[in-house]
Amino acid sequence: MCSKVLIVGGAGNMGQWFARFLMRQNYAVTIADIDPHAREVAKELGAGFVEDAGEAAGDFDIVLISVPIDVTESMIEGIALHMCPGSLLMDVTSVKKGVMEAMREAPKGIELIGTHPMFGPMVSDPKGQTVILVPVKGRCESWLPKIVALFEDNGAHVEFLSADEHDQMMAVIQGLTHFAYIAIGATLDALEFDLSKSRRFMSPVYEIMVDFVGRILAQNPHLYAMIQASPDVERVHDAFIAQCLELSESAESGETEKFVRSMRSAAAHFGDTESALRRSDKLVNARIAELEALANSLGKERGLRHIYSGVVHVGIVRRVTPQEVLLEKDGKRTKLKIENVRLLSPDELRQWKMDNLVHHKRDISVVLSENVKPNIIAGIIEGVDGVILAKKIDTYEIKKSHVSLTYRITILGDQDPKEVQHKVEELLEGIGGKIR
Known part of the structure; x- marks a missing residue:
């Protein structure tokens, strides 16, 4: 029997991603969402729909919370009270300390796993992606192996962190990265810089950088604002701004040696810059190669x-x-x-x-030696450009030592069927056959 999953916030982008993903794994998915179009979204997904997540929560094996960060804790507090012992409560937020504290207040018997997929809803499947799990010790023994297998069996890499470790790590991985890119975008805006015109003169590195800035700016600004408001991100902001000011002052005052020392110190802390250079070269070369x-x-x-x-x-x-x-x-x-x-x-x-194309079908009969193997002849026919399939549909002896074979060939829909048939007949005649 398949597990039943309720996705609270299931009409949102990430909620829809999990709905599709879980349904592909044969989970029975229902969504709940205050979005006025949520019922239509559920219908398009092929999922169930409930209006009141709290009332329905007790009917599900897994409840997954996929709502904005600022309401996740209150949503958990309200939903958990209605869940049954043995069921699993999960979230998919980017900040974990407050969320996990709220989860721990859930009634005993409910299992708890914090989840943070390190990718967005534009990724079609988790293959090659990282998923961070924040399991609550003593309250996830039954479900944790199943959730790990769910992601790993679909090609994801699973990592485990405590809530504190998670938020400290994300303060840099997400907080600093997003902040820097958004700051670049805001700077271009303040300068009234003609970005479109600049693309005429761009280097591959500039093009990639601009695309990443645009990628971040295209996301939900409310989500990114909440990530930046995380307490752990504040010290990252302070360090980043301080370094920007110091580098700017070094350059403006002509203290090039100070600037050089700062850059060298950063490189030494970074470590293996050569590997980073090779990986970034691979990215640059991939763009050039496709062009x-x-x-x-x-x-x-x-x-x-x-x-x-x-x-x-x-x-x-x-x-x-x-x-x-x-x-x-x-x-x-x-x-x-x-x-x-x-x-x-x-x-x-x-x-x-x-x-996707509508294909052509043609029947070809050929007289060959009775010693031929029909399946080998079919394979030879399928080697002709434009032929998808050759299937023997009839066989009979017409005279001693010879046999007549009829093949039904399927020809790609965008090919000229007469031309392809002619090629097949020429091939069969070339190996000693006689077309009937």
């Missing part, structure tokens, strides 16, 4: 998958710039931003065609 692959595809058919919508665009590459690629299909031209698409490999494009 080169597109530039070398002019006049050729290519497939591009939109990163966010998942829509695949197929056509002849007509023009490539550092910002855009132009595809043409049946006289229609489609302009796509390179930053929004991924170039499909030949195998991926072929698989997409196999899954």
Whole structure:
């Protein structure tokens, strides 16, 4: 019997992510949310819906809280009172100390695991991602192995931290990173800097940096404000601002040696800068390599998958710039931003065609020696460009030592079936067959 999960805040982006993920693992998911469109969201997800999470909580094996940080603690306090012994209470917030204190007040018998997925809802699955768990000792023995397996079996890396360790670590990993990028964005705004124009002159490193700034600025500002308001982030702000002022004063006063000492000290603390250089080179080179692959595809058919919508665009590459690629299909031209698409490999494009096009079917009968193996002939036919499948549908002897084999071949929907059939017939004649 599958476990029943209630996601409180399930109409939000992260709540929807967990709904989809858990349903793929055969959990029965229901969402609750104050969003006026929550019922429609549940219908689109294929999940159940309840209006009152508190009243319904006792009917579920797992209750997952996915609401804004500033209301998570009060939500936990209200929901936990209605849960049954043996059930599991989880959260997915970015701050843990206050949340875990609220969880510990839950009635005895309810198991407790704090959860922090280190990725956002734009990630399609947890493969290769990190998930931090904050288990409450003595109150998670039954569910903890199941939750660990849930993530690890889907390719995620699971780490364990206490609430204090988590918030101290996140003060830098999230607090400092977000603060620095948001500050850069705010600086560009204050300078009234023409970001679009600057892209004409950008280096690969500048392009990547600007994209990361934009990535952060595109997120929910209320969520990011609450992360910055965490008590552990305050000392990080103070240290960052102090270092900015010191570096600025060194540069403005002409004390270049002081600036050099600061940079060298930071490099020494950083440690293995060479590995960081190689990893960042890999990122830079990956962007350049895809652009080169597109530039070398002019006049050729290519497939591009939109990163966010998942829509695949197929056509002849007509023009490539550092910002855009132009595809043409049946006289229609489609302009796509390179930053929004991924170039499909030949195998991926072929698989997409196999899954999405309406294909042609043709029957071919051939006379061959009775010693031939029909499955080997089918494999040879499938090697012809444009053939998806060759299946033997009839066999009979027509004279001593010979046999007639009829194959039904499936031809890719965008291929000329007459041309492909002709290629197959030529191949069969080339190995001694006679087309009937």
